[in-house]
Amino acid sequence: MSGLATLERPVDAPVNIGRLRGFVTAFADLLAATRDEQAILESGRSLLARLIAADDWLPAEFARPNPDRYQQYLLHCDSRERFSIVSFVWGPGQATPIHDHSVWGLVGVLRGVEKVERFRRLPTGGLVAAGEEWLREGEVDAVSPRVGDIHRVTNGLADRPSISIHVYGANIGAVERATYATDGTPKSFISGYANGVIPNLWDRSKSA
C-alpha cells in the first residue's frame, strides 16, 4: 500500500518545485496586502486552485501514506508563522477525527477524492451535522471560525491514497485546538507534523 502514491510517477522524476515556491511568495504577498479574512480566502482560493491544477511538483517523500494513520507533512512555514502549507496524505480507509482549526484554512485536493463532513456546535455543546461534500481533484474548500470550523475528512477512495494541500493562517502544527467526540465533548490537541525535514524550495540554480 505504501508505494501506491508514487506508482503514477517514478520516485526520482524531477519535480517542478518552483510551482510551490511561486505559491509561497504569492501567498505571502497576499497576506502583506490584506488582513481581511474574506479577501484572503477568496484570493487564496484562486492561488491554491492554480497550484493543485498541476501534479508535478510534490516530492514523493511528502506524498507517502503511512499504514497506521494519515500524515501531515509540513511543506513551508512563514518566518513569522503567519501561514503554513501542509500536504495531508490519507491511505485507504483513513480519516481525521472530528476537529476544529481556530484559524482560517484552505483545503485543495491534489490527488484522489476526499469526503468532508461538516458539523456545527450547539450552545449546549452538542454537535449537529451541517452537510457533507465530496471534494474532487482540483476542488478547494475553506474553514474558519467565521465560515464553519468543525469537520471530519475521510479518504473517498477505498483502494488508493488521497492527497490534499492545505494552507492555514498560522503554524497549524503548533496551534492548540480541539478534536470532538460525536456527543460534542472537546479534547485539546496540537497536531505537530510527521516530517523532520521539509523540501528546499529555494534553489533556483537547479531549476530553469
Add this chain to the structure above:
Amino acid sequence: MSGLATLERPVDAPVNIGRLRGFVTAFADLLAATRDEQAILESGRSLLARLIAADDWLPAEFARPNPDRYQQYLLHCDSRERFSIVSFVWGPGQATPIHDHSVWGLVGVLRGVEKVERFRRLPTGGLVAAGEEWLREGEVDAVSPRVGDIHRVTNGLADRPSISIHVYGANIGAVERATYATDGTPKSFISGYANGVIPNLWDRSKSA
C-alpha cells in the same frame, strides 16, 4: 574525515531546534521593524551572536563536510525571500573562491576557526588586499556593498571541519553575484545549495 564534525555529539542526540526557530522569528521581526542596513547589521549581529553561543541546535545532517568542496546548507528561507539562513561547512584545507555577495550578510562561527581575507576592487578592476582576520567560535563578521563585500574564507583548522552560520538579506543561493580571479577578473555565479531538504523548525509539539 566526514565523520569528524559529529564526534563531539552523537548523531542522534536530540537537537534544540527551537533556538533556530526563535532566531528566525526574531530576525523577521527585526526586518519588519526597519529597512536600514546599519540597524539590521547591528541588531542582527546581537541575534546571531546569541544563536551561536550555544552549539546544541544544528542537526547533524546540516553539519556534514564533503571531502570534495565546502558545503552550503540552507536552513531557512523567508516566504518573500527577504532573508535566508545557511550553514557553511568547510573540511580541512577547504576555502571559498574570492567572491562578493551584493546584499548584506552576517557570518558567525559556530565551530572551529575561519580565516577571512578581505579585498577591495580598484576603479581599474584590479583587487587589493584589505585586511585579514581570524574568526573564532562565537565571533561575528559582516559583509555588504556598503561595509565591504569581497572576501575569501578558509577553514582555519588543518585537522577538523569548521562551521559558520550565515544570514543574508536575500535568498542567497539564488542571487547572481561574482567570483574573482586574483587579478580581479569577475565571473558570474549563482551558488545554489547542497541540500534538497531543510530542517523542520516548526513542530512545537515535540519541543517542550
